[in-house]
Amino acid sequence: MVSDFKPAREGAENLKTLLEQELPGICIYRTDSDLIAAPDVPQLTGDDAIIAQQWMAQVLQPFLDKHRKNRPCWLNLTGGTKATSLALSSGYAWAGIDYKPAGKNYLSSYQINLKQAPGAEVFTSLGEKPLPPVTPQQVACIYNKSFEEKSPNPFRKHPYSTQLAEDIFMGLDRQDEGLLDLFNALTRIWSDERDKKISSLVKIQPDLALERFFPQYGCLASRNMVTVPGKFCTEGVFCLRR
Structure with missing residues (x-):
């Protein structure tokens, strides 16, 4: 119908x-x-x-x-x-x-x-x-009216890719604050303010430290930083750099 x-x-x-x-x-x-x-x-x-x-x-x-x-x-x-x-x-x-x-x-x-x-x-x-x-x-x-199959996703070659995807899904499902903080930062970088030339740092509070969310992958560490327009990083926070 x-x-x-x-x-x-x-x-x-x-x-x-x-x-x-x-x-x-x-x-x-x-x-x-x-x-x-x-x-x-x-x-x-x-x-x-x-x-x-x-x-x-x-x-x-x-x-x-x-x-x-x-x-x-x-x-x-x-x-x-x-x-x-x-x-x-x-x-x-x-x-x-x-x-x-x-x-x-x-x-x-x-x-x-x-x-x-x-x-x-x-x-x-x-x-x-x-x-x-x-x-x-x-x-x-x-x-879709049609679609094209290409080579497998290169991310699947990483030994932890499937487990990482499952952990991210579960983290979003339970509204993990640290993970949401990261996704909000990436949204600003890649979407909301991607055309702006001036960048500063986004702060992620220590109690939301993302390396605790993915300790087994080593993909996030307090030394890595993500630059995000409009906010400045202060002492005592973990940062991520693009």
């Missing part, structure tokens, strides 16, 4: 191409195509639950009733806006609903009963289905 949001349509086209490559013989109907969309009915919008509800009743439901041929219809509710999800989940007698939780590699399946009395359980769990891993190339295909 594709809304009238332009980036969504572009992403849908990339996804359709990828699915046809990975699953030969699959039949995909886009709801914004001439085969489904009705000219006198508003297009699916993600911002208005009423319009989405009307679209569901006048466009998608007749299409499904015509083509389902007594086969079960399932709704994958991953992504989209809350207004669209509300209209789609309640607008058809789905055999089940799938949803992929963020950061999890499985689908959660549910059965929905909208005729339940107030306060009763509307959703019943149907279990979880593991998903196959997704390759970086497949992700690139979803967000």
Whole structure:
């Protein structure tokens, strides 16, 4: 199901191409195509639950009733806006609903009963289905019309590169102050003030000393300094130089 949001349509086209490559013989109907969309009915919008509800009743439901041929219809509710999800989940007698939780590699399946009395359980769990891993190339295909594979990242040749990347990710996840201090400094150097000719020093407080964050790599030491415009380094602080 594709809304009238332009980036969504572009992403849908990339996804359709990828699915046809990975699953030969699959039949995909886009709801914004001439085969489904009705000219006198508003297009699916993600911002208005009423319009989405009307679209569901006048466009998608007749299409499904015509083509389902007594086969079960399932709704994958991953992504989209809350207004669209509300209209789609309640607008058809789905055999089940799938949803992929963020950061999890499985689908959660549910059965929905909208005729339940107030306060009763509307959703019943149907279990979880593991998903196959997704390759970086497949992700690139979803967000780009095409991509080019080049030689492996030279950073991977460093013996500690993978562990360092994991530690940086974990540090950012827990909002490590020393690491954030470093990234803010690098942002000023490489982005915010990269065209300025006058440079001074950025200070990093001793209790945020970054060499304690990466002691095993030896990549940060108090002798190294990063020059950053606009701030001066004072005694008793660790500095990094570009």
